[in-house]
Amino acid sequence: MSLTDSIEARARNVASQPLVVTNRRGGFLVGTAHSVRDIWAHRGLLYLLVRREIRSRYKNSTLGIVWSLARPLVQLGIYYFAIGHMLGARSSIPDFAIFVFIGITMWGLFADIVSGATTSLNANAGLVKKVYLPREIFPLSTAGSALFNFGVQLVVLLSAIAIWGSFAFDPRLLLAPLSVAVLLVFATALGVLFSAVNVYLRDTEHFVEIGLLLGFWFAPIVYSYSFVHKALDGNWIEQIFLSNPVTLAVIGMQRALWTGGSNQPWPPGLEFRLLVALLASVVLLWLTQRIFARLQGNFAQEM
Numbered sequence: 010m011s012l013t014d015s016i017e018a019r020a021r022n023v024a025s026q027p028l029v030v031t032n033r034r035g036g037f038l039v040g041t042a043h044s045v046r047d048i049w050a051h052r053g054l055l056y057l058l059v060r061r062e063i064r065s066r067y068k069n070s071t072l073g074i075v076w077s078l079a080r081p082l083v084q085l086g087i088y089y090f091a092i093g094h095m096l097g098a099r100s101s102i103p104d105f106a107i108f109v110f111i112g113i114t115m116w117g118l119f120a121d122i123v124s125g126a127t128t129s130l131n132a133n134a135g136l137v138k139k140v141y142l143p144r145e146i147f148p149l150s151t152a153g154s155a156l157f158n159f160g161v162q163l164v165v166l167l168s169a170i171a172i173w174g175s176f177a178f179d180p181r182l183l184l185a186p187l188s189v190a191v192l193l194v195f196a197t198a199l200g201v202l203f204s205a206v207n208v209y210l211r212d213t214e215h216f217v218e219i220g221l222l223l224g225f226w227f228a229p230i231v232y233s234y235s236f237v238h239k240a241l242d243g244n245w246i247e248q249i250f251l252s253n254p255v256t257l258a259v260i261g262m263q264r265a266l267w268t269g270g271s272n273q274p275w276p277p278g279l280e281f282r283l284l285v286a287l288l289a290s291v292v293l294l295w296l297t298q299r300i301f302a303r304l305q306g307n308f309a310q311e312m
Contacts, residue, residue: 040302041295047143055146059153062125066154081113081162088113088231102233104269107170111266112230114166115188115259118159119196120221125151126200127207127217130308138309145301148204152197159189170266181265184283188261191287195254198294205304208311228259235274251276254286 048055088109102108126148130137133147207213227250229237241247250256257276261283264275276282 058150062154121155122196185265192258202297
């Protein structure tokens, strides 16, 4: 068969294929259903992207996955000695090392998802411009990779608690998965939004980087909630502080795993606050996905 005949045969084959409508916006509800079905239909590709993200992070690395522990352990050492010993926080916060490591582990999950998702579309510009696929899978793949790293760090955290602390086998352990769910959904919602905006405004990733540096200090990671409660005495500023889903997720994880803080004050109705935060985060994820769907039409042209 000649080259011309081959091209003509391929053209006839393409022409015989049924027309498939892609990127259907629809309304808020209908459009969401289309997007969810589209992402589910490409779940195999999503899995491959998550695996690629994990492998690329440790490519040509001798220590491999050990590096996922390096940053949180170094942070733990810095905060433990600088704030725990030099500033005396260790004397007022029991099991200070475990307390700080819980906060660092939770914050690491949030920061990895948001920062990775923000740059995910531009990092995969070649795929975005050449083939059609649901573009949401790129920020979702970074969330999957961050969740894997979080799992590794969580194993180390639980091992440390088992060695130096103790587990309280009571219903408060249920706060741990609820807190992770709040943090995961909220971070993914922000990541989906920032990834779309970053295509049009490349300064977004730098704003996000600065925001994460500041946001670290708005969650009780190196200081306890009791410090905030004593300073604000339950006024409206404290209520604003507790309206942050990241703050609630960190406090919820501490309440579940930090047995040394059993006698510390905790926000009233913490379980209810976490459930409300989870519901609000789901709504936020829905809204940001619809904004993403409206913005993705010109992604290829903007890259």
